[in-house]
Structure formats: C-alpha cells, structure tokens
Amino acid sequence: MNVLVTGGAGYIGSACVQELIEQNHTVTVFDNLSEGHRAAVHPAANFVEGCLNQAEQSKDVVGRAAPEVVIHFAASALVEESMKVPGKYFGNNVANGLNLLNACVQAQVRKIVFSSTCATYGIPDRIPISEDTPQQPINPYGESKLIFEKMLRWFHEIHGLQYVAFRYFNACGATDRFGEHHRIETHLIPNVLKVALKQQTSCKIFGTDYPTTDGTCVRDYIHIKDLATAHILASQSNLNGCYNLGTGKGYSVREVIAACELLTGAKIAVEEHDRRPGDPPKLVAAPSQAINALNWHPEFIAIERIVDTAWQWHKAHPNGYPH
Numbered sequence: 001m002n003v004l005v006t007g008g009a010g011y012i013g014s015a016c017v018q019e020l021i022e023q024n025h026t027v028t029v030f031d032n033l034s035e036g037h038r039a040a041v042h043p044a045a046n047f048v049e050g051c052l053n054q055a056e057q058s059k060d061v062v063g064r065a066a067p068e069v070v071i072h073f074a075a076s077a078l079v080e081e082s083m084k085v086p087g088k089y090f091g092n093n094v095a096n097g098l099n100l101l102n103a104c105v106q107a108q109v110r111k112i113v114f115s116s117t118c119a120t121y122g123i124p125d126r127i128p129i130s131e132d133t134p135q136q137p138i139n140p141y142g143e144s145k146l147i148f149e150k151m152l153r154w155f156h157e158i159h160g161l162q163y164v165a166f167r168y169f170n171a172c173g174a175t176d177r178f179g180e181h182h183r184i185e186t187h188l189i190p191n192v193l194k195v196a197l198k199q200q201t202s203c204k205i206f207g208t209d210y211p212t213t214d215g216t217c218v219r220d221y222i223h224i225k226d227l228a229t230a231h232i233l234a235s236q237s238n239l240n241g242c243y244n245l246g247t248g249k250g251y252s253v254r255e256v257i258a259a260c261e262l263l264t265g266a267k268i269a270v271e272e273h274d275r276r277p278g279d280p281p282k283l284v285a286a287p288s289q290a291i292n293a294l295n296w297h298p299e300f301i302a303i304e305r306i307v308d309t310a311w312q313w314h315k316a317h318p319n320g321y322p323h
C-alpha cells in the first residue's frame with residue numbers, strides 16, 4: 001500500500017510507520033513537529049514537515065503522495081490542557097482535521113484510519129466498555145475526537161470515503177527503535193521509569209480511595225505495536241466503523257508501579273494525592289469487535305512484558321529523542 005501518516009513523528013505514529021515499512025509499504029509522514037520529533041521519523045519514510053492548519057498545503061501534500069490510505073494520528077492530546085484551552089483542541093482536532101478530510105476527498109483517497117479515544121465515552125456506566133456504550137465526553141479533548149468521528153461518518157455516506165475510527169485505551173510500550181517522549185509527559189509508565197532512571201525523585205498517584213482492589217485507578221494498557229498492527233489490518237480491509245483498541249485486561253496504578261519495580265530493580269517512591277476531577281475509577285475495553293472484525297490479536301497483555309519494552313527504550317534513550 002501507499003500510505004500517508006499524519007503525526008508519524010509522534011509516539012504511536014512512529015511505531016506504526018516502522019511496522020508499515022517493515023511490511024514493505026510506501027510511507028509519507030506529514031507532521032509539523034509541534035509534539036513529534038524528527039529523529040522519530042523512520043529513515044525509509046518520505047517526510048513532509050507541514051501543518052494541517054494549512055488547507056492548501058494539506059491538499060498539495062495528499063495530492064502529491066496520492067495515498068490509498070491515510071492514517072491520521074496528528075492531534076492535540078492532553079486532557080488537562082484541553083480543559084484550559086478548548087479552542088486549541090477544536091482548532092487542531094476538528095478544524096485542521098477537516099482540512100485533511102477535504103484533501104482526502106480531492107485526492108480520492110480510498111480510506112482513512114483515525115486515532116479516536118476512550119475519552120469519547122466519558123464516565124462509562126458499565127465495564128468493560130463496548131462500542132455501544134453512550135459517548136458522553138467530559139472534556140474538550142474527548143469531545144473534539146467525537147466530533148471528528150461524526151464527520152467521518154458523513155464523509156463516508158456522502159463522499160464514499162471509507163473510515164475506521166479506533167478508540168484507543170492507554171497506549172504504552174516501545175518498539176526496538178521508537179518509544180515515548182512527549183514534551184509534557186502525563187502518562188504513568190514513562191513517569192514511573194523516570195524515577196527508576198533517577199530523573200525524578202518520585203511519581204504521583206492521584207486517588208487511593210477508589211472502589212478498586214487497591215484503591216487506585218484501573219486502566220487498560222495497549223501496546224503501540226498492537227496498535228500498529230490493528231491500523232495496518234484496518235487499512236487493508238473494507239471495514240467502516242468505530243472500534244475499541246484495548247486488551248480487555250485492567251491494571252491498577254499500583255500494579256503498574258510494582259511491575260516497574262520488578263523489572264528495573266529500583267524502589268519507586270510515590271506521592272499520594274487526592275483524586276483528579278473526571279478520572280473514572282476503571283476504564284477497561286471490551287475489544288471483541290476489533291478482534292473479530294480484523295482478526296487482530298493483541299500480543300502484549302501482561303504488564304511486565306509491556307513495561308519491559310518501555311524500560312529497554314528508556315534505558316537506551318534516557319533523554320528521549322535528540323530533536
């Protein structure tokens with residue numbers, strides 16, 4: 001396939017580009033490097049530095065690349081920031097995303113695969129979360145992703161653009177080349193590993209009185225290699241629709257920290273804080289629709305295996321990417 005990947009210099013995008021290239025697909029990465037890193041772009045991919053806020057440039061880039069499939073990772077993705085500057089989220093994730101959709105229609109792209117999120121569900125009324133759970137986001141980030149899902153449905157109905165929207169749970173882990181280096185790191189595993197690397201003295205736990213086995217929040221951790229595989233299977237399929245991507249297994253914050261201690265041999269000091277507003281006690285996917293529709297089988301289920309891949313990457317890149 002000939003594939004254009006927006007956000008291919010970012011955390012999940014870089015892993016997907018690696019997998020595409022290893023499967024001999026042709027890849028163009030389109031990224032403004034606002035959050036991504038030049039060093040995270042696979043050397044075998046064509047790289048175009050540019051921003052989706054430029055409608056004409058976006059049309060030009062998609063037209064020249066003439067991809068069969070666009071995989072759209074580019075977005076603003078910090079929940080807390082979205083509660084302070086919602087305009088940035090609706091601007092980048094909706095308005096700039098619309099520029100991409102228009103460019104796809106003009107270039108007669110067959111399919112778009114989109115990074116949606118379990119944040120579109122808000123606080124779910126039941127666990128595990130299946131795709132028919134009501135979507136009631138509780139922050140502008142989740143809302144912006146839900147709006148884009150709805151735009152996809154209409155572009156499919158009216159323009160025939162095929163789409164798969166994947167609602168990821170907590171992306172995690174690393175490949176042998178690419179790992180997690182967000183400029184503002186809000187994710188648990190890299191923050192715990194910073195303590196193991198002695199770059200931080202402790203990590204924070206928000207809420208120790210949740211109705212879970214050890215009082216801390218439970219999340220579904222999905223490895224970036226498993227995410228990459230699902231995107232490629234979806235790109236090759238004729239499916240349309242929205243699918244959860246998770247393993248179906250939940251781990252508490254304390255369980256993740258314990259796995260990090262076991263693998264790194266370091267004692268991880270923790271700071272216990274109050275609950276953060278809007279953090280549901282448990283978010284675990286019912287992933288059977290993606291498993292059945294795509295014949296997708298997540299490989300990384302045990303948290304120790306997941307953390308091990310992240311630890312190998314962080315040890316090899318203690319300061320993340322150079323640029």
Ligand SMILES: NC(=O)c1ccc[n+]([C@@H]2O[C@H](COP(=O)([O-])OP(=O)(O)OC[C@H]3O[C@@H](n4cnc5c(N)ncnc54)[C@H](O)[C@@H]3O)[C@@H](O)[C@H]2O)c1
Binds near residue numbers: 037169170
């Ligand atoms: N990381 C997670 O746990 C998680 C969970 C659910 C959904 N997602 C979604 O997955 C996608 C990728 O997440 P990530 O963790 O890899 O994020 P990331 O910030 O590492 O990657 C996003 C990339 O998009 C680029 N980008 C942003 N806006 C752009 C624009 N206007 N034009 C061109 N490039 C632009 C950034 O430079 C960056 O390289 C996002 O859409 C995010 O919302 C992530």
